[in-house]
Amino acid sequence: MAVYGKTLRQIPSGIWVLGFVSMLMDISSEMIHSLLPLFMVTTLGTSVFAVGIIEGLAESIALIVKVFSGILSDHIGKRKNLAVFGYALGALTKPLFALASSSGMVLTARLLDRIGKGVRGAPRDALVADITPPHLRGAAFGLRQSLDTVGAFLGPLLAVALMLLWANDFRAVFWVAVIPGVLAVILLFFGIQEPERSQSEQRINPIQRKNLHRLTTSYWWVVTIGAIFMLARFSDAFLVLRGLQAGIPIALTPLVMVAMNLIYAVSAYPFGKLSDKVQHSWLLVSGLIVLIVADLVLAQSNHWSTVLVGVALWGIHMGMTQGLLAAMVADTAPADLRGTAYGFFNLMSGLAMLVASGLAGFVWDRFGAANTFYTGTAFCMLALIVLALKPDRPNATGMNKAIE
Numbered sequence: 001m002a003v004y005g006k007t008l009r010q011i012p013s014g015i016w017v018l019g020f021v022s023m024l025m026d027i028s029s030e031m032i033h034s035l036l037p038l039f040m041v042t043t044l045g046t047s048v049f050a051v052g053i054i055e056g057l058a059e060s061i062a063l064i065v066k067v068f069s070g071i072l073s074d075h076i077g078k079r080k081n082l083a084v085f086g087y088a089l090g091a092l093t094k095p096l097f098a099l100a101s102s103s104g105m106v107l108t109a110r111l112l113d114r115i116g117k118g119v120r121g122a123p124r125d126a127l128v129a130d131i132t133p134p135h136l137r138g139a140a141f142g143l144r145q146s147l148d149t150v151g152a153f154l155g156p157l158l159a160v161a162l163m164l165l166w167a168n169d170f171r172a173v174f175w176v177a178v179i180p181g182v183l184a185v186i187l188l189f190f191g192i193q194e195p196e197r198s199q200s201e202q203r204i205n206p207i208q209r210k211n212l213h214r215l216t217t218s219y220w221w222v223v224t225i226g227a228i229f230m231l232a233r234f235s236d237a238f239l240v241l242r243g244l245q246a247g248i249p250i251a252l253t254p255l256v257m258v259a260m261n262l263i264y265a266v267s268a269y270p271f272g273k274l275s276d277k278v279q280h281s282w283l284l285v286s287g288l289i290v291l292i293v294a295d296l297v298l299a300q301s302n303h304w305s306t307v308l309v310g311v312a313l314w315g316i317h318m319g320m321t322q323g324l325l326a327a328m329v330a331d332t333a334p335a336d337l338r339g340t341a342y343g344f345f346n347l348m349s350g351l352a353m354l355v356a357s358g359l360a361g362f363v364w365d366r367f368g369a370a371n372t373f374y375t376g377t378a379f380c381m382l383a384l385i386v387l388a389l390k391p392d393r394p395n396a397t398g399m400n401k402a403i404e
Contacts, residue, residue: 017191019147028181030155034254037237046103052361055235056354058110064350065118070343079123080194086120091181098174122342129330141323142272153261156254163251219332230352232379234360260315267319287320299373
């Protein structure tokens with residue numbers, strides 16, 4: 001514990017600000033997203049397949065937009081302004097969910113919200129890497145992810161409390177979600193000072209061939225691994241629907257996300273710190289094994305308690321791998337191309353998310369919920385095979401552990 005405390009004190013204050021900004025926005029988003037699948041299925045009469053398509057489109061558009069915002073942040077040499085714009089767009093879309101009367105309106109609101117997420121994502125991640133010493137990157141990404149995930153379980157908790165208080169009034173809860181979103185924008189605008197970059201780094205065309213060639217094989221290997229991980233882990237909307245199917249009352253189903261994100265929040269920082277000291281492939285393989293067990297438990301579950309066990313394992317997997325993959329991108333990309341590197345990483349992950357969520361919804365409707373999670377297990381096995389075939393060579397920065 002003393003070692004953890006010493007590391008936390010060394011992490012720059014800007015990482016804490018970015019973490020609390022993420023926490024507030026996640027409270028806002030998860031108050032809505034933890035209820036949205038139920039709102040669409042029970043109030044709007046949307047099919048599970050349509051939920052999968054909407055979720056896949058929404059999450060993938062966020063990841064795809066990151067490639068453009070990342071390139072732009074490298075070109076102009078600034079990260080903060082793009083991040084502020086992205087958070088502001090996300091906050092402004094929250095009222096649209098409360099006003100939605102059809103699945104088309106939900107899709108519009110969801111896409112705009114996720115575009116905001118896409119705009120802010122790559123510049124924010126690059127900003128984390130910019131202001132953190134290399135030997136603390138895993139811990140810094142883990143801390144930001146941990147605070148982000150605190151919001152991801154506080155949001156559903158607030159949603160449950162308000163649903164019970166207001167007799168399952170979805171729209172009233174959606175209106176309340178506007179408040180923390182606005183607070184996140186205010187904190188980011190006033191709470192962080194972007195570090196100055198050297199003159200040579202400020203005006204670069206990231207998509208010139210000579211610059212793209214600086215993104216080495218080691219970096220593209222991380223991109224490939226991230227995309228396959230996304231195929232194995234489809235939208236968490238299906239966890240909520242599995243909880244409803246297992247008999248959890250509508251007002252309490254957000255507790256599924258509370259359980260997952262609580263475990264995620266608790267595990268993200270310790271595993272991030274661990275990634276600074278051990279081979280990354282060890283954590284990636286361990287995370288995949290945990291996800292396989294989670295999928296198998298969820299496939300077999302017919303009671304709410306079993307669902308929560310599977311969801312908790314899912315959260316452990318997230319804590320082991322999400323911050324780690326972000327740190328691996330930073331380790332394998334040149335400093336002045338980090339925004340572009342995160343952008344391409346998330347582009348490929350976004351396309352994989354679209355395929356995974358659409359396939360998950362199709363399998364759920366045609367073959368049942370259990371086979372959805374068995375399909376996830378199959379993609380986990382594919383990821384393990386790809387990791388076993390990893391190239392035995394150092395990465396762009398000479399930090400071998402990023403792909404060892």
